[in-house]
Each structure stands twice: as structure tokens, then as C-alpha cells.
Amino acid sequence: MAAIGIYLGTEYSCVGVWHDGRVDIIPNDQGNRTTPSCVAFTPDRELIGEAAENQADRNPTNTIFDMNRLIGRCFSDPTVQSDRKLWPFNVIEGAGDKPKIVVQYKGEEKQFFPEELSSMILTKMKEIAENFLNCSVRHAVVTVPANFNDSQRHATKIAGEIAGLDVMCIMDEPAAAAVAYGFKLDYAFGLNVLVFDLSISTFNVSVVEHNKGGFMVKATAGDMHLGGKDFDNRLLNYFLDEIKRKHKKDISDNPRSIRRLRSACEQAKKTLSSDVATTVKVACLYEGTDFSSNMISRARFDEINMDLFERCMGLLTKCLEDARMEKTKIDRVLLVGGNTQIPMVQKMLRDLFDGYKLCKSIDLNSVVAYGAVLQSERLKNCTPQMVALIGNSLRILQVKVN
Structure with missing residues (x-):
């Protein structure tokens, strides 16, 4: 059976599969390996990805993005209330304090839960994989930010089910990055890695330990509005x-x-x-x-961005403190996200850690999907009971240290 790995990101998503003995990150119909996590509604059709993003300025109230900031949250959540002031689209309170997004579609008002919109992105990822493999795909590993709580993880799994996917595992993004680089570098047990993820609009840093149970996220810190x-x-x-x-x-x-x-x-x-x-x-x-x-x-x-770079380093320091780990105990620094290519970012990391520790051998925009693919390949031949056991053990391991 075919199984895929999906990075369901705040700004963009991508999908990959184990094919001919290696990981393939699959390009979409535009030839791009990443697809904007964006959905739009027009008077006559629904648009996803580049097509949605390209018309956003002309149709701002019906172009939806940032689903990861809404999924699994309550409408009354202070983060939702703060973010909704910045969004051009309308977010209202639904039943049970759940947020709903209001759009105009085909001449009517439509309301969607965040997981319904996320399912459209996952459906797009599924279609990209099916077109590449020329067969139907059902099984998937989907990644989420490390700081997602149980409600957010459950809502993401529901989004996958709406998209027609059997989500074998909800996997933390830093753990997926560690799995990806671990596959390349053949990590030994007991190594500590720091995952530095600077994306388009978000920043996250995590300390991950590689032990016999897999990759354990020991601490994470970040800023959902820094990127x-x-x-x-x-x-x-x-x-x-x-x-x-x-x-x-x-x-x-x-x-x-x-x-x-x-x-x-x-x-x-x-x-x-x-x-x-x-x-x-x-x-x-x-x-x-x-x-x-x-x-x-x-x-x-x-010079004009130095305070932003320093904010990233401050959050990195906080993450190390939360993990109760000295910087000298970090064996590798894994770079994730296209903005880690900025020379000053890499210089500051080299100054803090030994330069040889920086790992950037995998495409920085698809490394998380790469790790999800490896996990999907591991799980696809397991019994449902074994999949559940592995998934539960991963979830138990990925606990933030306060």
C-alpha cells in the first residue's frame, strides 16, 4: 500500500512518498514542491494553493490562510481574538465556542470550521501524491507544530479524515526534522539536537533527544508572529x-x-x-x-533586522533553559525553513555553537515532510495495533519540559 508524509504548515504545505528506495518530495501541478496553505472562494469556484494566493488582493475577505492558528482552538482563546483583528476574513463564534470562518461562495454565505478548510489543503496534498503515483492513497503521517495541544492534534486528525486519509500518526515538526536528518547522519542514541525552524511567518526552536524510544522533544519555544x-x-x-x-x-x-x-x-x-x-x-x-x-x-x-535576529536567539536561550541543558550538550543544530539561509542567522548560530554542528544538507523547506515520509514508510506495514502503540509512544515522548 502507498503511504505519504505531509507537512501541513501555517504558510505552505508539501507532500512526499518513499519511492524507488528514496524519499521523493512531490511537485504540485505548478512544478513547485511547496503549496501555499491557502483556500479561496469566488462566485463560481473554490481555489487552493497558488491559485488562491494569487488572487488574495482582489478577494481578501474570501481568501483564507493561517488555519493552523485556528484549528483546535476555542473562539474565546485570547490568541484567536488577537489574530482575528489582523485577518481580512471574518471569524465568528460557532456552537461550543468553536471558531467558524464566514465566506461568500456561489452567491451564498458559507461557514466553515478550521478543520474543514485544513482538509481542503490535505485533499490537495493527497491529489498531488495520487497523480505522481498513479494510484489511490489513503495512509498518511501528518506533522504539526510541537506546541500543539491534544485538541489541536485531534482536530488535525479529523481534517485528515475529512480529506479521506487514514492518519496513522500526528508527528511533531521538530521530531520529523530530527528523523530526516537522523536518516542522513545515522545518529547514535543519546545525542541531543536543536531544531531551529525559521519559516515565513513563524519561528520555533526545540531541543530533541534521540534515545531508544525515538526522538523526544524535551522543550520548545517560539513566536507565531516572527519570521x-x-x-x-x-x-x-x-x-x-x-x-x-x-x-x-x-x-x-x-x-x-x-x-x-x-x-x-x-x-x-x-x-x-x-x-x-x-x-x-x-x-x-x-x-x-x-x-x-x-x-x-x-x-x-x-543592521535593520538585528533586533529580530536577537529575538530568535533569546527564544533559543529560553528553550535551552526549559530543557535544562547547557549549549555544550547540543550535538547538532538542525536548520529548518528557508529563512535559516540568511547568513547572519547562521553566523549567530555558529558563534553560539561550534560551526560544524550546523546541519543543512536537506532542502530546508521540505525537511519536515522528508521526516514524515520516513515515518509513514515505517508505519505502513504495521498492524493497526502496532501503529496505535507507536503513535501513543511518540505522543508520550513529545512532552515539553516546563
């Missing part, structure tokens, strides 16, 4: 100030111009990971005027 978008926004504000100085124009209230400039800033951030300087150019940015920036250096980028 690559924050670095992009710092660059965006930097260039908005430059436009004001050079051209006496304030374009901050022009959504189209802001979107195009932010995209250029994201590309500049990526370029500065390999080059020491770059420029930002946007044709017809506003009022038919082209924009070409002054050269911005990697040093300047580091």
Missing part, C-alpha cells in the same frame, strides 16, 4: 522611506504598489543570502514611475 515576512517588511519600510526622500511620494496606501514592492524586497532578501549587495528595481511602481533603489548591502540588511 521571514518580518525581514521583508523591514526592507519594505526602508525603501518606502527612500521613496519619500527621493521622490516626495508616500505610496503606503497603494495596495498594488505595496504588494509589488514587498515581492521585490523578498527577492532582495534571498539575493543577499548569496551576494554582499543588491538593488531593488520595480517597473511602473506608482503613477507610471519606475523605481530603482540605492544599493543595499548585506551589512545594512543585518
Whole structure:
């Protein structure tokens, strides 16, 4: 039987399978190995992934994202109440204090629970795998953030069931990353690893111990509102100030111009990971005027983002303290998420730990899915009783130390 591993992320998701003796992370119909975790509703159809994300500016109230911030939570949860002020879509209170998302679809008002929307992303992942394998897929391992509680894990499992999946295991993201790198590095028992996950809009750091029971998440810390978008926004504000100085124009209230400039800033951030300087150019940015920036250096980028880098390191220190572990006891630092490619992030980690400890041999955007695939391959031939036993033992092991 076929079994797949799915990274169900806040910003994007991806799926993989064990195929021809190796892990294959499967590209979607756009040729991308990651798919935005985004669902949209238009007057005539439902859109998922890139198609949903690409029309978000034109249809903000009916384009839904951040399902991981809602799934398994109560409407009255302070985190939900804080986040809903930032979302362009409407979140209301449903029965039993459950949040519901309200959209207009085919001329009618529709209401969805978060797990129903997450199931649409999982259905997309399932379809991507089935198209690749040319057969039906039912069994899956799905990953979740390490700080998900039982209610959030259960809701994620329900989302999988709605999508037609038998979710063999709900697996912590840092444990999946450790399994992925462990497969490559052949870890010995007793090693301690630190998983440093800096994604598009979230940051998480976890201390994981490899013992005979598997990978145990000993402590985790993070910030659900700290990630690559924050670095992009710092660059965006930097260039908005430059436009004001050079051209006496304030374009901050022009959504189209802001979107195009932010995209250029994201590309500049990526370029500065390999080059020491770059420029930002946007044709017809506003009022038919082209924009070409002054050269911005990697040093300047580091300067305007230093407080954000330091926040990451502060959370790392807290995680070590919660795990009651000295930094000298960490044997490996596993990098996860595309924004860990930022040179300053890696420099700060090398300064804190010995440089040789940094592990980045697997694609940083798909490493969690890679580990989920390995776990799915391990479980697919087990009896239901054995799957339940392994799943329960994993859940018991993955306990945060307070």
C-alpha cells in the first residue's frame, strides 16, 4: 500500500512518498514542491494553493490562510481574538465556542470550521501524491507544530479524515526534522539536537533527544508572529522611506504598489543570502514611475533586522533553559525553513555553537515532510495495533519540559 508524509504548515504545505528506495518530495501541478496553505472562494469556484494566493488582493475577505492558528482552538482563546483583528476574513463564534470562518461562495454565505478548510489543503496534498503515483492513497503521517495541544492534534486528525486519509500518526515538526536528518547522519542514541525552524511567518526552536524510544522533544519555544515576512517588511519600510526622500511620494496606501514592492524586497532578501549587495528595481511602481533603489548591502540588511535576529536567539536561550541543558550538550543544530539561509542567522548560530554542528544538507523547506515520509514508510506495514502503540509512544515522548 502507498503511504505519504505531509507537512501541513501555517504558510505552505508539501507532500512526499518513499519511492524507488528514496524519499521523493512531490511537485504540485505548478512544478513547485511547496503549496501555499491557502483556500479561496469566488462566485463560481473554490481555489487552493497558488491559485488562491494569487488572487488574495482582489478577494481578501474570501481568501483564507493561517488555519493552523485556528484549528483546535476555542473562539474565546485570547490568541484567536488577537489574530482575528489582523485577518481580512471574518471569524465568528460557532456552537461550543468553536471558531467558524464566514465566506461568500456561489452567491451564498458559507461557514466553515478550521478543520474543514485544513482538509481542503490535505485533499490537495493527497491529489498531488495520487497523480505522481498513479494510484489511490489513503495512509498518511501528518506533522504539526510541537506546541500543539491534544485538541489541536485531534482536530488535525479529523481534517485528515475529512480529506479521506487514514492518519496513522500526528508527528511533531521538530521530531520529523530530527528523523530526516537522523536518516542522513545515522545518529547514535543519546545525542541531543536543536531544531531551529525559521519559516515565513513563524519561528520555533526545540531541543530533541534521540534515545531508544525515538526522538523526544524535551522543550520548545517560539513566536507565531516572527519570521521571514518580518525581514521583508523591514526592507519594505526602508525603501518606502527612500521613496519619500527621493521622490516626495508616500505610496503606503497603494495596495498594488505595496504588494509589488514587498515581492521585490523578498527577492532582495534571498539575493543577499548569496551576494554582499543588491538593488531593488520595480517597473511602473506608482503613477507610471519606475523605481530603482540605492544599493543595499548585506551589512545594512543585518543592521535593520538585528533586533529580530536577537529575538530568535533569546527564544533559543529560553528553550535551552526549559530543557535544562547547557549549549555544550547540543550535538547538532538542525536548520529548518528557508529563512535559516540568511547568513547572519547562521553566523549567530555558529558563534553560539561550534560551526560544524550546523546541519543543512536537506532542502530546508521540505525537511519536515522528508521526516514524515520516513515515518509513514515505517508505519505502513504495521498492524493497526502496532501503529496505535507507536503513535501513543511518540505522543508520550513529545512532552515539553516546563
